[in-house]
């Protein structure tokens with residue numbers, strides 16, 4: 001069934017595992033990710049950025065596509081469709097109107113008070129219709145779609161501000177930027193575990209969200225789960241495995257042209273990557 005993230009993340013935090021948010025980029029990603037979740041019997045969060053939604057034909061088209069494949073594959077695990085890095089109140093409302101069951105309002109580029117005010121507004125609309133909300137503080141490095149943050153701009157979330165935002169807004173989950181990066185890491189990832197532990201104490205039962213799941217050593221992810229993370233976002237790693245499968249195909253078959261011949265193996269590669277993450281994060285068998 002299509003559900004919000006609220007219950008699945010509470011369960012995950014209480015039982016110390018994390019649910020992956022796997023980003024949709026096109027039809028093959030949608031098929032692969034839904035099938036992976038069903039095969040692993042894992043709860044699932046489908047992440048959709050504004051850019052990816054535009055590419056696929058808009059919020060409503062994405063919702064209809066996900067629903068259609070859930071029907072086709074007889075998906076029985078809980079699935080949330082989540083707006084990733086929503087840039088404004090308006091964008092979140094549009095996603096909710098189109099049938100998204102969850103939204104992220106990313107006010108992390110704004111001053112704290114503005115971030116809190118925008119997040120509050122989104123929470124009041126979302127909660128009225130059973131939709132869950134994620135907020136962010138600090139700045140995640142790297143690039144995702146339209147959002148580019150260079151190393152100098154990347155910022156660690158401040159624990160007291162996290163406590164204030166979570167308490168004042170009533171968000172369902174919260175992403176403190178603590179050194180994680182969108183896209184491949186340059187050098188070794190250095191997550192701020194000290195702040196993480198402190199933030200987790202300050203936010204109580206509220207599940208934390210780890211962005212930039214690609215390229216993080218499994219030990220780091222496990223430690224983040226110990227410190228309250230119940231959601232880990234993965235996009236680039238699925239993209240890389242899909243593209244590698246396509247490159248491999250053309251190395252061996254430079255003259256082929258039927259897209260099904262190379263998108264099929266790409267889809268298979270995404271599915272295997274996602275299934276591996278579900279086992280790593282401990283969400284397999286938790287549906």
Ligand code: G3H
Nearest residue numbers: 183211212214233235236
């Ligand atoms: O919001 C999406 C994620 O944070 C994805 O990060 O592409 O580095 O896996 P990633």
Ligand code: ZN
Nearest residue numbers: 182211212233
């Ligand atoms: Zn992110």
